[in-house]
Amino acid sequence: MEPDVSIETSSTIRIAVIPIGSIHLHLFRKYTSMLSNHHTIPLSSITSFYTEHQKSPFSQQPWDSGSLRFKFIVGGSPLSPWEDFQSSRKVHAVIGICHCPSSPDLDAVVEEFGGLCKGYSSAVVKRCFAFAPGDTQLADGNSQGNNLVLFPPADQRTQEIHMQTMMQDIAASLLMEFEKWVLQAESGGTILKTPLDSQASLSSEEVIKAKKRRLGRAQKTIGDYCLLAGSPVDANAHYSTALELARLTGDYFWYAGALEGGVCALLMDKAVQKDPVIEEEVKYRYNSVIVHYRKSFTQDNAQRVSPLSFELEATLKLARFLCRRELAKEVAELLTAAADGAKSLIDASDRLILYVEIARLYGTLGYHRKAAFFSRQVAQLYLQQENSLAAISAMQVLALTTKAYRVQSRASIPKHAISNDTGPSVADGGKMHHHLVVSLFESQWSTLQMVVLKEILLSAVRAGDPLAAWSAAARLLRSYYPLITPSGQNGLASALNNAAERLPSGTHCADPALPFVRLHSFPLHPSQMDIIKRSPGREDWWAGSAPSGPFIYTPFSKGDSVDNSKQELVWVVGEPVQVLVELANPCGFDLLVNSIYLSVHSGNFDAFPISVTLPPNSSKVISLSGIPTEVGPVNIPGCLVHCFGVITEHLFKDVENLLLGAAQGLVISDPFRCCGSGKLKTTIVPNITVVPSLPLLVSHIVGGDGAVILYEGEIRDLWISVANAGTVPVEQAHISLSGKNQDSVISIGYEALKSALPLKPGAEVTIPVTLKAWQLGLMDLDNIASKSTSGNAIRPMKDASSPMLMIHYAGPADNHEELPESVSVMPPGRRLVTPLNVCVFQGLSFVKARLLSMEIPAHVGEISDSAHNNSADNTTDPSKHTDRLVKIDPYRGSWGLRFLELELSNPTDVVFEVGVSVQLENGTIEDNTSEFDYPKTRIDRDYTARVLIPLEHFKLPVLDGSFLVTNSQSNGNGGKTVNFSEKNKKAELNASIKNLISKIKVRWVSGRNSSGELHIKDATQAALQTSVMDVLLPDPLTFSFRLVKDQVGEVDKKHSSNGSGIEGNYFPSKGPVLAHDMTPMEVLVRNNTKDSITISLSITCRDVAGENCTEGSNSAVLWSGALSGMKVDVPPLEEIKHSFCLYFLVPGEYTLLAAAVIDDPNEILRARARSSSPDEPVFCRGPPYHVRVNGTL
Template sequence: MSIPDYMQCAEDHQTVLVVVQPVGIVPEDEFFRIYKRIASVAQVSIRDSQRNLYIRYRHHYLPENNEWGDFQTHRKVVGLISVTTCGSAKEWPQTSDRFHSQKDVFGATLYDSRLLVFGLQGEIAEQQRTDVAFYSSYDVCPDVEKRVEDFVESIFIVLESKRLDRATDKSGDKIPLLCVPFEKKDFVGLDTDSRHYKKRCQGRMRKHVGDLCLQAGMLQDALVHYHMAVELLRSVNDFLWLGAALEGLCSASVIFHYPGGTAGKAAGRKPSLAQGQGQAADAGKRHRPGAQEVLIDPGALTANGISADTSSEIGRAKNCLRPEDIIEKYKEAISYYGKYKNAGVIELEACVKAVRVLAIQKRAMEASEFLQNAVYINLGQLSEEEKIQRYSILSELYDLIGFHRKSAFFKRVAAMQCVAPTIPEPGWRACYKLLLETLPGYSLCLDPKDFSKGTHRGWAAVQVRLLHELVYASRRMGNPGLSVRHLSFLLQTMLDLLSDQEKKEVTQSLENYTSKCPGGMEVITLPDGLKLPPVPLSKLPIVRSVKLLDLPVSLRPHKQKGLLENNMSTKSPFIYSPIIMHTRGEERNKKIEFRWVQGDVCEVQLMVYNPMPFELRVEHMGLLTSGVEFESLPAGLSLPAESGLYPVTLVGVPRTAGNINVNGYHTSVFGVTSDCLLEGLPSVRTSGCMVEVIPSLPRLQLSTSLPRSAHPLQHSKEELSSSVSVQLFNGETQQLTITLENIGSEDLETLEVTSKTCNTKEKLFGEFLSWDLEEAVSQLPLKPGQSVTLTVNIKVRLDFSGGENLLQDLNDDGISVTGLPSSSPLRQVLKPRAETKPLGSESSKTDYNHVKTDRQTEANCSFSHIDKTVHRVNVACLYQGAADLNQWREQADASLNYILCVCVCVCVCVCVCVCVCVCVCVCVCVCVCV
């Protein structure tokens, strides 16, 4: 036996083996459809008995394994079900011959067989035969399961008869010696009359009877026979069969303690105890700590395993091993198997069974010891397919006991074995599939969202190596799209763990792959149904903050004052609460105070930096929005290596009105297009991403006939000014022509002009500006592209009633010439005539005005439902003083000169007096000293 059955478990010892195979040409899908229906009959309750018979089905089984049927009866093929297609009566003789030839392969061990014929109709199909069933088609076969149950019952009858024959055999000296295939040559010429030989024969036969009892559903009898076989075989040092007897004892004990099975099957098996013992009593005895190995006299066993004395049944339950003793016996059996080179398959399968039991008992460390032993079992020259199967099963068993990283290691070894150099046609698809299955063991998930939840888990170097292997396998599969997706995932999740050289190599590989297959944000579905989520490259570049910018001063909308006052009365009452309960997500959804306008270019500022050790080129970077139709205008970036924070402004134009929400941004880096959502970037700071977009408003451009001022006045940040300069004499009048042009796409409907005085004393001025809006308003509404002219009269009227305080007032105003700007508190609001105003214009526009301002304004032009443009015209007037004023100044200068001379003379006299006093004091002091 060269190929182990890695799917075996302890409870398989109580099953009978039935092979289901096709005969002739049978469609594969139809065969496996019938095979599944046959395999659904895995347990049959025997009529007129309280026992169950368990069946194990195989559609492929090596005949050489059948030779080990005497060693362990569950390896013996006792039933054969053949499935064939026969279209006509002429084909029937050939089909029948093929069926008999197939039976000859397992003929030595078969108890019974059946042939299922599909497609044959007529006289032959109407014949009643027990071993052949005829069906018109694969779809019309309602009683397949019933026929399989009858077939299993016939197998049970043969099995029970063999058990009885072996159990009641009193021939003694004539007991045959059961052998495994490699032992037959060792017993040639052996003394068959020695006591040692007879004990060997008895021990092996007792073990064989125990196997038959276990298959026939007589668990307690099987335990007794196994115990007796252990004692007999131990006395003659028959280690191979002693190991088999110990393994049988362990299997029977596992079946008793764990009726649900150890292989994780859906339908749990129930222990087949002798009649008269209830399940409740079994549960009470199952884990009794006092249960010991108690040998019962074989004479107490009945022929059919039924005893009226229930006390004897209770005694038999004590023959079962305790759960902790089962593993010790498994270790002993495996050690005996290890003495024989040709028993490597049996040893490996025993290790697998022990691991499954330990997994149920949650003893992972001991299970790992069995698996480590299984790794080093030499099975000779294995094919590549057998190696792949061996490593895959080891991976599954390690995963079963919770050793996930070890499981991933063997799964990866199996993947590499799929593309070994010795294989003429490497299986890259199988390799890729196995590599995907290793990801959980290495703490990897192909969803990038899992990496944004916390710190990095797992060994980064191993993870990077595994991702590179996935890239290479997908390329060899001929799927560059998968390679791009895995490389994108590597850059996004492992960027901080890569060296500078690795970053360069990965990006170069990514560019090479994207030149053939550009990367996108679509979900990739693999043939087995696994879906690979998109990977946005949010770290190329890294965004630290997002800020929505207000419109330029000239384009900002303002509510009209009258409408604003009316709306204030309808607002809800203000309620203050000191409790602040909000999250970062609520901050992003918070509405911003300013507003954007439909059709105007809007800006969003991002603070980004380049983490790469080389220049990063972002070909397209734009905004992702929702709520209104928005035209994003992508920008191209070129960030230097490790640039630090760098401001980037993204622009776009809202095409409809409403509330717009900036959800994120999109980029195109290294040929990969990414949609980066702010909700997936918790480290991004933002003060709000929702802003109101109002309908489009007209825009107005203002020009004047006067030259610009060389010294514009200071203005506020929210005002747009156009400063002009003019020199006038007192009493002189000059006209200022203001041209207003509608450069927008909406009609201008209302015009409002006001005046304002800046940096002046009102008592010095009279009327300064005057205008007439009748002609301008008559041209409203002003269509896009049209212009209107407004004439403003500037008339200087300086009031000199201030007298002697005039100079001080001028100096206080910072004016060094005689004359000041003047103003008149004039406000005139005119609207177009009712007959020229279009119907419905009031309801079709929102109550906002554009303010197109600079900082210095003198003439303020306000527009309803249009670009509200305020222009202040600063008129600097230089006035020539009167003759009397000049004369007064000359007299004042002469008086000041006279006063200055007098003060100088007084100071000189005082100094002379002080000097004389000092001299007198010096003389007096000299005299006193003398």
């Protein structure tokens, strides 16, 4: 069988083209390619070379439209035994190609050519083309006769014209030779034989038969020559005769041959092939051809020779003629029939040719899978030959099938196709539609793919092509590792290594092997290096430009930018960056990645390679780093990996698609999941831009960056040292706070930073910060508790709860002499986040806070001058000072002395000393340190102690209605206002409590350098909630008793005009009260309200047993004056005095009590007294006063 047969094959003249002398392959190719322009020589062009020696047998030759067709058989071909049967199989001419400079001796050339021509017995025209001859050779060559044609060096065009002329000459010569042959054949005497004719015993019968047949065969052969000579009409005439004769003699083989020639003649004559009538005719005739070839099959010589190959050739010729999409079904049937013949073919190379042709035709038809199937059959036939040349062929043929089997090497896919693949996904922002993903994995027929790749690997190894072997093994391993046993995987790994050994180091391969590399994440800049876009023209340029909180997504920034699909990332020239990638080795061997680094196509990035070893079935997240070198965008499509001795590029997109496919169930396995790595949401490669150098502040806390350990409420100063580690000065800086517990930062030395600007590279500035440790929440405490019970060291959380100091800073606004484009764009600023790592330990803790009220009976006596007027006595000595603060004046009594008792426990390991100070409201402005310190209370470790905080100083001097009036007024109104006013009241109440609490400070000291303040707000608030009115509001009436020695001072008594004093300039007796003596006393009643109050005052005296001494039959105390039922009017904010005398009969302790029933009390009073009904009398009672009565001596 012959390759590339078609119906027209019968009409082409074969010319062998052979190299003569020593000639370089590429020169030989170059010269032969010049021939390829001359496949068809029009008859009209050869008339000048043609001389009609005799009457031409080709009487119908179309001189004006016909042509001769050449087929150049480069390298020559062996003789075919079927030359007699089909004249087109003969080599009619030989062209030698010689390169003169490399074969100087032209005689030798001519001789060699002559020798080679002897191999082509049928060749009638022989020419040797000698290219590029030297001068001497030119002179010499002209004497060499007609066979040697010299092509003197000349320009391309001249050479082409020369070549054309020569070819026309050859065509004319051939034509004349054909005429000669036909004339000779017509005169008889030519014996035409085929291998089919039995050569053994020729019986007489067969001899006669053969003689009869001879004529028909001669006619058929003449017809063949007519076709070669380009005269279809003549050919047809001869074929008709031949058909008649062959049919008569039953020479089916030659009949079929003549029929075939006839079809060729028909097509040559009617140049229109697409005419359906002609097509039908061709189909009909060729079917007949096939039938007759089949008929000519004889059993007796079937072992030796068979006409099958002609039948198959005829089938292929018809198939090629019909090969169009519309006729696919017919063609496929023909080709299937042809393929059926393969197993009956005796010669293996015939089968090869058959499969090649079938594959080609299927390919033309668009049946790529069919084509691939037969190509693979071809490759298998090649592989059976067990030699390296056949292996190379097999490899090449298999490479053709890879597209149909979807196992192409990336190298064979044109670049633009790849970029098209990535196109839609980029536009989609990385989201691929389902059908797109599916289309990527279409026709993934793993069984076939593996077989094909294995065969490619085998053939490549055999052919000695290490790169192809590497590529095939890489594809096999990467795509089908789940289907390969561990030992098979090992085998592939060693195949990769073996192939790499034969490759020069640094070889690139387009197909990645292992590991699988996917993008894990782009770590954001560490918070110390955050880059913030500067909004030009704003003082606070950082505001709104970037998420300033811990959240990447903020709902408000979402709407701002149009293109949110891609994250923006900014890198700075010269500052190293990291990209996290995840590697997976799903195979059963240790994978050594010699080096892996980011593949950057934009060329402005220096990537640092690292080396990784991946154990079997493992995945690893590694960080790949590099340094941006130039301003501009950076594009990172993947990684370059040097593994198994070859450098490959692993694109993130491929793995992404693979994982998508795995998620859809289209791919066998997800390499990352089978390595135990979790599902990762696909990371989109952000748009990365590199900006010019920026300043870089680094901070550390003076004294160590470790967490500052503070007890709750502890106050500590910190110094933060900030240095510019960049190459650009810092010109603007602004400090702010973020994170939790911001209020724990009491002060920041902003000025220190401000004054240091601009901060030159390398310069440093220290910023003081004052911290106050916050109080641990309940949860924190629980955590601590659970941690301590589990035996771990107590490690309070420093993570999320610490506040962060943020410094927004920026370099110069217009960046010196940069590229003009960057002038318009303001270089971004930066943000330095310094977490103030504070570890708060549980310090003193509250157990309980409660309000204590007590009444200490006072002695009736004189009133110290300054008992009440605190503001007047700041100069008194400290001891007295303290006494007064405690506010227990034994001679004055105390109305409603109240303490806030804080019970504190100390769960820590250190001793605390607690001091209470109260800030006084009535301190004057210049005297704002009017605080009172109580003695310190020491609380040992693991002990509980109580601290008392007197609340006396908070009493308002006047019982004002502001708290109460609203309440009582609202009583008469509708419910709604009640609610409102109650709310109002509550708010006011809370405010006043807050106000109250804020004045109390509980400070503690522990050790030498820990000091702080307790957070008592919550505790005290709860304690005070109910009784705040009692604390804050004075009683409407206050009572006190005193002894009056004589009435001298009374005249001098004057009322204090300032309203605050109860003081009077009288001279109270200092002596003891004696029994049996008239003791003049007076009760002082002060009205603390703004309205005058009418009261009915009564005084009682009780003895130690509590018996009323002034009433009853045997009273121990006699009295004069009025003791009960005295109606008195007390003017607002003033004091009245009621005098009486007591006569004690028995010495001892007596208690005097003053009480008053307020007549017609107003709302304020009623509210204060918490009386429920308006009719209830409002009763006021003073504190008890003790009177010690001494006996008379």
